Amino acid sequence: xxxxxxxxxxxxxxxxxxxxxxxxxxxxxxxxxxxxxxxxxxxxxxxxxxxxxxxxxxxxxxxxxxxxxxxxxxxxxxxxxxxxxxxx
Numbered sequence: 001x002x003x004x005x006x007x008x009x010x011x012x013x014x015x016x017x018x019x020x021x022x023x024x025x026x027x028x029x030x031x032x033x034x035x036x037x038x039x040x041x042x043x044x045x046x047x048x049x050x051x052x053x054x055x056x057x058x059x060x061x062x063x064x065x066x067x068x069x070x071x072x073x074x075x076x077x078x079x080x081x082x083x084x085x086x087x088x
Contacts, residue, residue, distance in 0.1 A: 038050065039059065061077075
């Protein structure tokens with residue numbers, strides 16, 4: 001762990017951030033968390049998405065609802081269509 005993360009972890013701010021994260025985790029819906037880490041996207045907790053933990057970038061690109069496009073997601077989408085067109 002780098003010095004910045006470690007100093008935040010043991011600071012008052014770190015304590016407050018962990019407390020806030022714990023409160024959010026305890027209040028997730030519709031599925032309550034059963035372990036840590038637990039994926040929560042857009043304040044929604046879905047147990048079936050937990051198996052996608054190793055594919056977090058896919059989850060982010062799929063569930064993202066913001067106004068700005070994420071450059072990584074745009075690149076991955078282009079790759080997907082390129083692969084699809086090569087297989088047709």
